[in-house]
Amino acid sequence: MRSRDDKKQEALYLATIKLVNEIGFSASSVAKIAREAGVSPATLYIYFKNKEDLLVSTYLEIKEEMGRALLAGFDEGLPVHDLLHRVWCNTFAYVSENLAEFRYTEQFANSPYSELVDKTRVRAHFEPLLRVIQQGIDRKIIKDVDPDILTAFLFHPIMVLANPKHCSSFKPSGENIEIAFRMAWDALRL
Amino acid sequence: MRSRDDKKQEALYLATIKLVNEIGFSASSVAKIAREAGVSPATLYIYFKNKEDLLVSTYLEIKEEMGRALLAGFDEGLPVHDLLHRVWCNTFAYVSENLAEFRYTEQFANSPYSELVDKTRVRAHFEPLLRVIQQGIDRKIIKDVDPDILTAFLFHPIMVLANPKHCSSFKPSGENIEIAFRMAWDALRL
Amino acid sequence: MRSRDDKKQEALYLATIKLVNEIGFSASSVAKIAREAGVSPATLYIYFKNKEDLLVSTYLEIKEEMGRALLAGFDEGLPVHDLLHRVWCNTFAYVSENLAEFRYTEQFANSPYSELVDKTRVRAHFEPLLRVIQQGIDRKIIKDVDPDILTAFLFHPIMVLANPKHCSSFKPSGENIEIAFRMAWDALRL
Amino acid sequence: MRSRDDKKQEALYLATIKLVNEIGFSASSVAKIAREAGVSPATLYIYFKNKEDLLVSTYLEIKEEMGRALLAGFDEGLPVHDLLHRVWCNTFAYVSENLAEFRYTEQFANSPYSELVDKTRVRAHFEPLLRVIQQGIDRKIIKDVDPDILTAFLFHPIMVLANPKHCSSFKPSGENIEIAFRMAWDALRL
DNA sequence: GATGAATGAGTGTTCATTCAT
DNA sequence: CATGAATGAACACTCATTCAT
Numbered sequence: 001m002r003s004r005d006d007k008k009q010e011a012l013y014l015a016t017i018k019l020v021n022e023i024g025f026s027a028s029s030v031a032k033i034a035r036e037a038g039v040s041p042a043t044l045y046i047y048f049k050n051k052e053d054l055l056v057s058t059y060l061e062i063k064e065e066m067g068r069a070l071l072a073g074f075d076e077g078l079p080v081h082d083l084l085h086r087v088w089c090n091t092f093a094y095v096s097e098n099l100a101e102f103r104y105t106e107q108f109a110n111s112p113y114s115e116l117v118d119k120t121r122v123r124a125h126f127e128p129l130l131r132v133i134q135q136g137i138d139r140k141i142i143k144d145v146d147p148d149i150l151t152a153f154l155f156h157p158i159m160v161l162a163n164p165k166h167c168s169s170f171k172p173s174g175e176n177i178e179i180a181f182r183m184a185w186d187a188l189r190l
Numbered sequence: 191m192r193s194r195d196d197k198k199q200e201a202l203y204l205a206t207i208k209l210v211n212e213i214g215f216s217a218s219s220v221a222k223i224a225r226e227a228g229v230s231p232a233t234l235y236i237y238f239k240n241k242e243d244l245l246v247s248t249y250l251e252i253k254e255e256m257g258r259a260l261l262a263g264f265d266e267g268l269p270v271h272d273l274l275h276r277v278w279c280n281t282f283a284y285v286s287e288n289l290a291e292f293r294y295t296e297q298f299a300n301s302p303y304s305e306l307v308d309k310t311r312v313r314a315h316f317e318p319l320l321r322v323i324q325q326g327i328d329r330k331i332i333k334d335v336d337p338d339i340l341t342a343f344l345f346h347p348i349m350v351l352a353n354p355k356h357c358s359s360f361k362p363s364g365e366n367i368e369i370a371f372r373m374a375w376d377a378l379r380l
Numbered sequence: 381m382r383s384r385d386d387k388k389q390e391a392l393y394l395a396t397i398k399l400v401n402e403i404g405f406s407a408s409s410v411a412k413i414a415r416e417a418g419v420s421p422a423t424l425y426i427y428f429k430n431k432e433d434l435l436v437s438t439y440l441e442i443k444e445e446m447g448r449a450l451l452a453g454f455d456e457g458l459p460v461h462d463l464l465h466r467v468w469c470n471t472f473a474y475v476s477e478n479l480a481e482f483r484y485t486e487q488f489a490n491s492p493y494s495e496l497v498d499k500t501r502v503r504a505h506f507e508p509l510l511r512v513i514q515q516g517i518d519r520k521i522i523k524d525v526d527p528d529i530l531t532a533f534l535f536h537p538i539m540v541l542a543n544p545k546h547c548s549s550f551k552p553s554g555e556n557i558e559i560a561f562r563m564a565w566d567a568l569r570l
Numbered sequence: 571m572r573s574r575d576d577k578k579q580e581a582l583y584l585a586t587i588k589l590v591n592e593i594g595f596s597a598s599s600v601a602k603i604a605r606e607a608g609v610s611p612a613t614l615y616i617y618f619k620n621k622e623d624l625l626v627s628t629y630l631e632i633k634e635e636m637g638r639a640l641l642a643g644f645d646e647g648l649p650v651h652d653l654l655h656r657v658w659c660n661t662f663a664y665v666s667e668n669l670a671e672f673r674y675t676e677q678f679a680n681s682p683y684s685e686l687v688d689k690t691r692v693r694a695h696f697e698p699l700l701r702v703i704q705q706g707i708d709r710k711i712i713k714d715v716d717p718d719i720l721t722a723f724l725f726h727p728i729m730v731l732a733n734p735k736h737c738s739s740f741k742p743s744g745e746n747i748e749i750a751f752r753m754a755w756d757a758l759r760l
Numbered sequence: 761g762a763t764g765a766a767t768g769a770g771t772g773t774t775c776a777t778t779c780a781t
Numbered sequence: 782c783a784t785g786a787a788t789g790a791a792c793a794c795t796c797a798t799t800c801a802t
Contacts, residue, residue, distance in 0.1 A: 002763095002764070002765040002800070002801050002802065003764080003765080003801090003802075004764075005765080024302035025300075025301070026215055026216025029791075029792065029793080030793055031791085031793085040767045041768095041793085042795075043767070044794095045793095045794070046764085050793075050794075107300050107301075110296055110300040111215070112213065119358075143369075145366075145369050145373075146360045146361075146366060146369075147359060148350075148358065148359050148360030149347075149351065149360060149369065149373065151350075152346075152350045152351050152370070153343065153347055153374070153377065156342075156347060156350050157339075157342040157346060160338075160346050161338065161339065161342050166338075167338040168309075169337060170339060176335075176336060179335050180339050180342070183333065183335070183343055183377040183378070184343070184377065186377050187343065187376050188373070195782080219774075219775065219776080220777080221774085221775080221776085229783080229784090230783065230784045230785065231785090232777090232778080232779085232783070232785075232786095233783055233784070235776095235777075236782070240776075240777075241776065382780050382784095382786040383780090383781075383785080384785075384786070385786080385787095388786095388787095403682060404681055404682035405595075405680075406596025406681070407682065409770080409771065409772080410771080410773080411770085411772085419788090420789070421773080421789095422773085422774075422787070422788055422790095423788070425772095425773070425774080426786060426787070430772075430773075431771095431772060431773090486680055487680050490676060490677050490680040491594060491595070492597070499738075523753065525749050525750075526746060526749075527739060528737040528739050528740030529727075529731065529740060529746070529750050529753065531730075532726075532727040532730045532731050533723065533753055536722075536730050537722040537723055537727070540718075540722045540726050541718065541722050546718075547718040548689075548718065549716050549717060550716045550718030550719060556716060556719070559719065560715075560719050563719065563757040563758070564757065566756045567723065567753040567754065578761095578762095600796080600797055600798080601796080601797085610762065611763090611797085612763055612764075612800085613761080613762055615798075616761065616762070620797075620798075
């Protein structure tokens with residue numbers, strides 16, 4: 001028998017991301033994704049149970065990779081400020097280098113499919129970061145407020161700024177990134 | 191294309207918003223929207239050029255209404271801080287009272303249709319606010335940074351916090367809203 | 381608007397019967413049936429909820445018509461023997477003149493779809509006949525046995541003999557029909 | 571095509587019968603049959619030329635076995651009546667103990683595949699029985715009518731009565747079986 | 761001999777849109 | 782103005798069969 005080809009699975013992931021970026025979530029049909037990946041639509045169903053499985057798997061794949069990228073060089077010995085700064089910069093780097101992947105996750109999160117993912121599993125990839133934030137709170141460095149609020153001021157601004165689609169004038173230069181981080185820190189710190 | 195029976199047009203707007211919320215953007219077919227609105231699919235084409243026109247018009251309609259709501263009681267004589275605070279509270283009020291409309295705009299903005307809208311027209315509805323921010327900068331009250339950055343720390347956190355879908359623990363109590371505004375202000379002020 | 385066209389519904393019934401006869405139940409796809417009926421597959425779904433509905437409706441349509449045909453000239457004043465003889469002859473006439481319809485019902489009854497029909501509704505079309513048989517039992521003309529047994533000797537032999545597919549030598553001449561009825565009567569009568 | 575591993579071949583026969591009974595003829599795909607039999611779809615094609623061959627072979631296999639069962643204890647020295655009675659009882663026994671196999675043959679006979687089998691080969695399995703019937707005719711014990719008619723009153727009633735699917739009230743108790751045989755004999759005998 | 765991978769052709773069904781009334 | 786009927790094209794998915802190992 002022919003052996004299962006990881007190349008094909010990878011090609012399907014990439015085709016999915018590419019198409020969703022180019023023509024959007026709902027226009028990305030199984031047929032188009034398969035054609036883009038260079039396989040038959042029937043083949044897609046060897047690697048994924050159905051379309052939903054393909055889309056969810058693609059999302060989880062990206063989230064895992066993204067978690068690794070954001071936490072690169074994450075040394076928990078460093079001060080909270082420095083750790084957050086490191087993650088902040090990592091995020092900008094990841095998003096600008098993997099814009100398609102990032103946009104896929106945004107479209108996915110705003111689709112009905114998003115309700116199918118186990119959110120705690122996704123959160124797990126970012127666990128060390130959440131721990132450090134808690135540390136910052138305990139040490140009275142960061143405001144002691146609801147975690148959702150912290151997230152809203154720490155991560156969402158990056159997400160917006162790093163995605164050219166949402167920005168008309170902002171350019172992610174090193175300087176701008178530092179300015180924005182400074183503001184996030186002003187928001188969070190006690 | 192337009193006609194006198196605004197009841198039907200309004201019903202189509204509401205049906206669109208309701209369905210997109212319930213079953214998502216891509217599952218909201220013309221036939222379902224028409225049925226929900228209590229008209230024939232053919233009738234829809236009297237009021238809107240095509241599906242795209244329906245979706246875009248619905249979006250613009252919401253954005254206009256939303257602009258009005260956010261700027262309610264906007265007295266440019268007040269200090270910058272107070273004005274932003276007023277808008278902040280208005281936003282929370284609008285989103286929590288019009289969650290379906292708000293979610294529609296989020297789904298719309300993350301779809302390929304979003305590229306069809308004239309963004310300057312949308313921006314116009316929020317013009318007074320932008321003017322006040324510029325004032326704040328000129329008077330050295332607000333940091334002199336790219337407007338996109340200011341937006342990222344002023345509006346996006348609200349959008350996130352006001353939408354229960356994105357929050358697991360945060361509850362939009364009056365106190366929480368004040369805490370969050372305080373953080374936004376910390377980020378922006380000089 | 382265009383008005384609903386009974387011609388099309390009828391054409392779909394006929395196409396279904398024809399195709400099931402020619403290529404069998406499972407090979408009769410919606411696309412082929414629609415093409416045979418001269419309409420688009422999408423049109424089929426205006427007249428029937430889905431394929432199942434089409435097949436079941438076709439079956440019920442035939443059964444109703446068949447009930448009428450078998451009971452033509454059914455005068456309950458006649459003796460039991462004569463009434464059964466009349467039905468016997470009607471059945472031969474119906475089946476030989478409507479072989480395609482008859483075969484459709486046979487294929488249908490042997491498909492999983494058969495479990496979807498309300499059997500009491502079908503039985504209703506043959507009610508007068510069942511009543512007469514009960515009369516024959518009460519008057520001690522017909523053996524007092526389980527109704528299924530009577531049916532097995534009264535109807536099933538006709539079904540078999542009238543369907544050339546099941547017969548290699550039998551020809552439904554008037555004489556043969558009489559011979560066969562004589563045997564059925566011998567089986568039933570006390 | 572054939573090979574030595576009769577276990578697999580037998581498993582495929584059984585899987586085919588089981589699935590056709592459970593989900594019907596048309597829903598029984600090669601893939602499902604193979605899975606049910608615990609082999610790969612490709613393996614199926616080692617033992618059978620194609621799906622048609624599998625279905626026809628399964629039918630013939632059953633018919634052969636059935637012929638053996640019906641003629642068990644068939645002593646041509648016995649009177650015609652007793653021989654037919656014996657076959658009658660054998661049939662009830664076989665069908666009730668091998669309902670799945672029996673139903674398979676019914677579904678098969680009502681499918682287009684049935685036209686692919688050499689009917690004389692099937693008939694051969696029942697040859698002694700046909701011979702005895704002819705004997706009955708010659709000895710003026712049985713009515714001298716077309717063999718198809720005899721079959722219609724001898725075998726088809728059993729087929730119907732033995733298959734619970736066709737009966738709403740009839741139960742194949744010993745007594746009922748005798749009653750039914752009595753009726754068949756009444757129909758046939760001179 | 762045995763298999764999982766692979767696929768073109770097909771499945772039933774829904775789509776956005778137009779037509780005739 | 783308003784509509785249900787109509788449809789070609791597309792949808793997600795499965796089919797029987799073959800291929801390479």
